[in-house]
Amino acid sequence: MVSGERLRARLEHSHVSRRTLLKAGGVALALGAVSPLLAACGDEDDPVSTPGPGGATTATPDTGSTPAPSAPTAAGEDEAQSGGTLTLGYTEPPTMDPRVSGATIAWRLFYNLFDPLIAMDFDTREYHPGLASSWEVSEDGMIYAFSLRDGVMFHDGTPFTAEAVQYTFDSIMDPALLSLAAIGYLGPYDRSEVIDDTTVEVHFSEPYSPFLNNLTHSVLSPVSPTAAEAAGADFGQAPVGTGPFKFKEWQPQISMTFERNPDYAWPLGVYRHEGPAYIDEIVVAFIPEETTRFGTLESGESLVVDGVQPQEVERLQADENYQILLPAVPGSPQILPLNADVEPTSDLLLRQAILYAVDMDTIIDTLWYGTRKAAQGPLSSPSWGYNPAVEEMYPYDQAKAEELLEEAGWVMGSGDVRQKDGNDLMLEYITTTGIQGQAGELVQAYLARVGIGVNLHQLEYAATAAAYLASEHHIARIYFSHVDPVVLSTLYHSRNIPGTNFNRTMKVDPALDEMLDNAASELDQDARIQQYMDIQQYIMDQALMIPLWEETVFWGAHASVKGIHFQPLGGIWFYDTWIEE
Amino acid sequence: MLQYVRTRLLLTIPVLLGVSFIAFSILHLIPGDPATVLLGDMGGGAASGDMSEEALENIRRELGLDKPFLVQYVIYVGGVAQGDFGRSFQTNREVRGSVLEVLPYTLLLTVVGLGIAIIIGFALGIIAALKRNTWIDSLTMTFSLIGLSMPSFWLAFILIGIFSYRLGWLPSIGSAGIKTLILPSVTLGLVASGIIARLVRSTMLEVMRQEYVTTARSKGLGERAVVIRHALRNALIPVVTIVGLQFGTLLSGAVIIETVFARRGLGRLAVEAVLRRDYPLVQGTILVAALGYVLVNLLVDLAYAWIDPRIKYE
Numbered sequence: 087m088v089s090g091e092r093l094r095a096r097l098e099h100s101h102v103s104r105r106t107l108l109k110a111g112g113v114a115l116a117l118g119a120v121s122p123l124l125a126a127c128g129d130e131d132d133p134v135s136t137p138g139p140g141g142a143t144t145a146t147p148d149t150g151s152t153p154a155p156s157a158p159t160a161a162g163e164d165e166a167q168s169g170g171t172l173t174l175g176y177t178e179p180p181t182m183d184p185r186v187s188g189a190t191i192a193w194r195l196f197y198n199l200f201d202p203l204i205a206m207d208f209d210t211r212e213y214h215p216g217l218a219s220s221w222e223v224s225e226d227g228m229i230y231a232f233s234l235r236d237g238v239m240f241h242d243g244t245p246f247t248a249e250a251v252q253y254t255f256d257s258i259m260d261p262a263l264l265s266l267a268a269i270g271y272l273g274p275y276d277r278s279e280v281i282d283d284t285t286v287e288v289h290f291s292e293p294y295s296p297f298l299n300n301l302t303h304s305v306l307s308p309v310s311p312t313a314a315e316a317a318g319a320d321f322g323q324a325p326v327g328t329g330p331f332k333f334k335e336w337q338p339q340i341s342m343t344f345e346r347n348p349d350y351a352w353p354l355g356v357y358r359h360e361g362p363a364y365i366d367e368i369v370v371a372f373i374p375e376e377t378t379r380f381g382t383l384e385s386g387e388s389l390v391v392d393g394v395q396p397q398e399v400e401r402l403q404a405d406e407n408y409q410i411l412l413p414a415v416p417g418s419p420q421i422l423p424l425n426a427d428v429e430p431t432s433d434l435l436l437r438q439a440i441l442y443a444v445d446m447d448t449i450i451d452t453l454w455y456g457t458r459k460a461a462q463g464p465l466s467s468p469s470w471g472y473n474p475a476v477e478e479m480y481p482y483d484q485a486k487a488e489e490l491l492e493e494a495g496w497v498m499g500s501g502d503v504r505q506k507d508g509n510d511l512m513l514e515y516i517t518t519t520g521i522q523g524q525a526g527e528l529v530q531a532y533l534a535r536v537g538i539g540v541n542l543h544q545l546e547y548a549a550t551a552a553a554y555l556a557s558e559h560h561i562a563r564i565y566f567s568h569v570d571p572v573v574l575s576t577l578y579h580s581r582n583i584p585g586t587n588f589n590r591t592m593k594v595d596p597a598l599d600e601m602l603d604n605a606a607s608e609l610d611q612d613a614r615i616q617q618y619m620d621i622q623q624y625i626m627d628q629a630l631m632i633p634l635w636e637e638t639v640f641w642g643a644h645a646s647v648k649g650i651h652f653q654p655l656g657g658i659w660f661y662d663t664w665i666e667e
Numbered sequence: 668m669l670q671y672v673r674t675r676l677l678l679t680i681p682v683l684l685g686v687s688f689i690a691f692s693i694l695h696l697i698p699g700d701p702a703t704v705l706l707g708d709m710g711g712g713a714a715s716g717d718m719s720e721e722a723l724e725n726i727r728r729e730l731g732l733d734k735p736f737l738v739q740y741v742i743y744v745g746g747v748a749q750g751d752f753g754r755s756f757q758t759n760r761e762v763r764g765s766v767l768e769v770l771p772y773t774l775l776l777t778v779v780g781l782g783i784a785i786i787i788g789f790a791l792g793i794i795a796a797l798k799r800n801t802w803i804d805s806l807t808m809t810f811s812l813i814g815l816s817m818p819s820f821w822l823a824f825i826l827i828g829i830f831s832y833r834l835g836w837l838p839s840i841g842s843a844g845i846k847t848l849i850l851p852s853v854t855l856g857l858v859a860s861g862i863i864a865r866l867v868r869s870t871m872l873e874v875m876r877q878e879y880v881t882t883a884r885s886k887g888l889g890e891r892a893v894v895i896r897h898a899l900r901n902a903l904i905p906v907v908t909i910v911g912l913q914f915g916t917l918l919s920g921a922v923i924i925e926t927v928f929a930r931r932g933l934g935r936l937a938v939e940a941v942l943r944r945d946y947p948l949v950q951g952t953i954l955v956a957a958l959g960y961v962l963v964n965l966l967v968d969l970a971y972a973w974i975d976p977r978i979k980y981e
Contacts, residue, residue: 180757188706261725264759266705269722319759338760339769339931340842373840373929374939377824381839385831548699548944555703585720586706 166359166649170665171367175379175391178339178372181322184305185258188266190567191392193304194639194657198344198368199241200307200327203232203251204298205354206569208413208652211470213298214355217246217308217328227293227609234284238352240310241332248286252278253311255288268305270576273297273606293607295614299470299570302654328352330363330661344368350661357661358649364664383408383642389665390658394642396457402642411641412457413656416469417568418577419461420634422517422529422561426593430511431560435494437629441480443487443536449528450635453521457640461633464574464625465618468636471571473619476626487536496537504537512539513560516553519544522563525634529561555587562590565637569654571618575602578625591630598624668972671980672965679961684744686957687950691740694946701756701944702726730756743950752954753947755940762951765936770955772842773932776852776924777917783856784863784917785910791860792867793894799872807864814861819920823854823927840929851928855920859913866909870902877901903974911967915960 179192184200187193203218218232238246255278258268273294279287290297300306313326325333330353331344350362371388373379380395382388394402394410402408424431424440431437446460459467463476496504496511504511513533517526523544530540540561545553554562566573566588576582579602580594601624605617625631639656646666650658702723727733731742746753752762788811795807830850831839841847874880875898883897884890922934933952940948972978 180755181759186759261722262729264726264729266726319754322759337931338765339935371840371929374935375927375929378827378839378927378929381827381832385835385839387838387840546699546942548704548942549697551703552698552700555700581720585723587703 166364166664167667168364168664169366170364171369172365172390172647172660172663172665173388174368174370175373175382175388175393176370177374177379177392178342182325182333182336182342183309183322184307184325184327185254185263185265185268185309186322187268187305190655193267193655194653195342195370196304196307196327197329197653197657198331198660199325199329199333200304200309201238201329201352201354202302202304202307203234204301205356206299206302206654207356208654208656211416211468211654213302216302216354217352218301221298223298223609225609227295227607228290230288230290230297231281232286232288234286235352236284238328239349240313240326240328241347242310242313242326244310244312244326246308246328247283248278248280249283250308250311251286251288252280253314254306254308257309257314258306271300271303271306273300273572293609295605295607295609296570296572299572303569304653331368334367339372341372342370344370353661356651357659358651359662363661364649365660368660380642383644386644389647390641390643392639392641394640396454396640398642399455399457399640407645409643409645409647409650411643411650411652411658412638413641413652414459414466414468415567415637415639415656416466416654417573417637418464418564418566419466419636420522420563420565421461421464421577422515422563422632422634423577423590424629424631425557425560425562426591426595426628426630428557428560428592430496430506430509431513432593433494434629435490436496436511438480439487439490439494439536440533440538441629441632442483442490443538444529444532444632445482446632446634447482449525449532452528453524454635458635458638461636463622463633464577464631465571465622466636469571470569471615471618473622475619476622479626480629484536491536491538498537502534502537503539510539511537512541514543514558515540515561516543516545516550516559517561517563518547518550529632551587554590557592559590561632563634564588564590567637567655571621572606574618574621574625575606578602578621578630595628598628668980672969675965675968679958682961683954683957687744687747687954688740690950690953691743691946692736694944694949695736699944700732701730701946702732704944705756743947747954752951755948756945757940757943757948762947765948766933766951766955769931769933769936772930773918773921773925773934774959775848776855776921776930776932777914779848779852780855780859780917780920781910781914783852784859784913787856787860788863789867789906791864793871793899795864795868796871796875797894799868804868808868811861811864814857814859814864816861817858819854819858820923820927822857823850823924826850826854827928842929842931847928847930851924851930855917855924858920859917863906863909863913866906867902870905871898874898874902900974904971907967907970907974911963914963918956918959 177191179187179189179195181187182192182195182199184196202216204221205214205216206212207214217235217238219235220233222231223229232251234246234248234251240246244250255272255275257263258265258272259275273296274291276289276291279289281287307327309321310326313324314321317324323336330347330350332347334343334345336342345367346363346365348362353360371382373382376393376395379391379393380398383391399410403410424437426432426437450458450460463473465472491504495506497506499505515526515530517523526542526544530542533540550563553559564577566577576588578589578591578598580589580599582589583592583594601617601621605614605621608614608617641658643650648664648666649662651662653659705726706723731739734742743753750763752766754761755765758765791807791811795804798804827839827850830837837850838847880893880898883893918934921932922938924930925932925935926938933955937949937952937956940952972980
């Protein structure tokens with residue numbers, strides 16, 4: 087079954103080589119997706135390797151003929167109706183400049199206004215063409231060459247060319263722009279070279295293998311150089327991209343409106359139709375209070391809301407007027423990093439005992455009414471390179487926890503808390519308020535059962551960050567969505583203990599650093615996946631954190647909203663969404 | 668009189684300077700670094716990938732956070748003196764524009780809320796005073812006690828539940844038009860009316876015992892004229908003081924109300940700014956709120972002279 091869309095994509099990318107696909111890192115694939123993909127490549131009559139810069143070989147996206155869950159059904163396209171305004175109950179992003187923004191809620195909106203160079207399928211984690219129709223990686227992993235789509239226009243009429251890519255990446259690196267996320271996603275970026283209008287080479291100062299995955303993230307989407315230059319610091323209030331919707335207006339604290347881009351003729355490979363979007367306008371209403379936001383779904387003031395409360399999920403699932411969509415977010419789940427640099431959590435036995443002592447499944451059922459999945463390791467299960475082997479490592483086992491504590495020398499005295507050398511076993515647990523605070527109370531209760539005392543501090547976000555940096559915690563908290571397992575470097579590499587302090591385990595571990603560095607520069611995808619599997623295993627062996635739960639977006643929508651499917655981080659591709667009369 | 672107003676207005680300058688310095692100090696004293704907060708997603712996630720320490724230092728430098736505390740304050744005050752309130756750390760928009768844009772909405776909400784509080788408060792207070800020690804008195808005073816102790820967000824959700832979700836008469840969110848104003852201002856007004864009602868009752872009772880009320884009655888004036896023209900006017904002074912103070916309460920109440928009703932306003936802006944350690948925006952909202960408070964107090968003082976001709980300002 088090859089649809090018109092797929093056939094077209096296939097004609098566009100005729101250079102496919104099985105060897106280079108794997109070697110060059112051109113394909114992001116979950117392990118399960120390996121075999122259909124290889125079969126697809128084998129289908130090609132004449133695999134050709136195209137020499138690239140520095141003797142590189144071509145890698146092309148897998149749009150060939152791989153059957154993917156996102157394949158459109160003919161019926162779906164026929165039914166789709168054009169028109170209507172989609173009202174979205176949402177929260178207000180600080181800025182709409184993808185190069186600058188550090189807010190997840192904004193990242194999900196960017197895909198409406200901007201197109202990424204590479205598109206990622208939510209289910210299979212495979213690459214599809216975006217603004218780049220094909221790409222090559224040099225043998226040394228330091229140069230990425232992109233063939234860009236021709237005939238693409240920014241909303242202000244500026245043609246999309248290699249210069250726009252160069253401008254976007256260069257401006258991200260400019261200190262004056264104050265990029266918060268994109269600068270991290272560019273890694274060791276050195277420069278971009280414009281070869282011609284539709285070819286650009288991105289050079290890195292060292293091999294950087296997360297780059298293709300990172301490019302599927304909306305923060306690296308090209309912006310209009312003309313508009314960005316003219317607007318300067320105000321580009322975030324008047325964003326101009328190539329996406330299926332154009333920015334119309336932003337009324338601070340009230341709403342933001344996007345209108346259909348009538349000229350849109352370059353759908354991403356993950357999209358399910360061609361031509362302009364179905365919806366006339368998207369009105370993103372800013373409703374800070376979650377209860378009120380959810381209420382607007384039932385009152386009809388919103389057609390789609392972000393943030394259905396967990397206790398409402400079951401009721402709405404049973405109601406045919408609504409649909410509840412809970413896409414899991416890849417990257418690191420919510421975790422409680424354990425401070426391995428201070429007493430007493432510097433002791434591995436104690437850390438392991440903590441992991442055995444907490445019944446996370448019960449905690450999650452209590453807090454989330456079964457709407458979330460317990461995390462088992464440093465990556466959430468939909469992540470690229472997830473290692474399922476971690477799932478059996480720390481089952482809830484109170485006896486085992488007590489045994490480990492005894493072994494570590496922590497014995498029960500007369501009080502409720504274990505002691506060693508006259509010291510009480512007391513841990514400082516610093517977390518945020520709300521659901522995290524409630525989770526903290528439950529974890530505290532489980533640890534009390536085995537004789538571990540916990541001082542729980544529920545602080546506002548900014549105060550927790552300050553406390554972690556000062557290493558005042560034994561138990562901390564963090565969550566980090568990401569399209570690549572390089573997120574493990576962010577959370578466990580020793581260079582991130584100072585500065586950003588995203589590594590809240592606080593301990594310098596040269597062995598772990600080396601494993602992380604190797605994996606971040608490994609070009610062979612199979613080897614890279616294996617390395618990340620080993621790293622996940624290692625982190626759990628070291629019991630560096632308590633996995634909490636996998637993050638999920640809680641989308642609620644009226645049943646009349648059709649054609650919903652997901653961006654790589656769990657946002658909705660509104661391009662394919664339509665409203666039934 | 669004019670001289671008095673001019674002096675009072677000039678006095679607001681040192682007051683505002685003091686307020687801004689205290690706010691600036693508190694912001695720097697409470698834990699939380701704006702640069703680190705920028706990197707973290709308030710949703711609980713962290714935003715940036717592998718950001719180097721230099722990149723973080725760069726953010727601090729660009730925001731001016733690398734300078735000593737007092738230097739930062741002097742630079743800020745210097746900017747304000749020239750009408751430059753700086754740019755928000757989070758949105759990079761000019762603070763002046765962000766504040767001015769939302770200010771009318773908060774003013775409208777507090778003025779209408781105060782109006783509702785005054786109407787309800789006076790009505791209940793007068794009725795309770797006239798019918799003192801009856802069941803009507805007990806009922807109105809119980810009502811005012813509930814108003815006093817009711818959390819405004821709770822009342823807001825109850826009202827939304829009834830009038831938006833059940834009856835569908837009024838929108839639960841929004842900032843445009845009179846319809847969106849009703850629920851938030853009623854919530855604010857109900858909560859503030861309790862204390863006004865209690866005060867009106869007690870001062871009315873006191874005034875009604877005065878000899879001039881007996882005199883008015885003995886002149887043969889109707890009860891209505893006695894209450895409104897003679898008693899109420901004299902009961903106003905302490906009440907006006909409280910109403911002026913209530914303005915501040917209403918301003919802080921707007922923080923919650925604006926968030927719950929997703930209504931545009933200064934309170935919502937301030938709360939976001941504090942949570943995100945957005946120093947320039949916090950300063951901007953605090954200065955405007957402080958200025959409002961000072962001006963309202965001036966109005967209250969001037970109102971005394973109007974209410975009681977014996978009071979004169981030289």
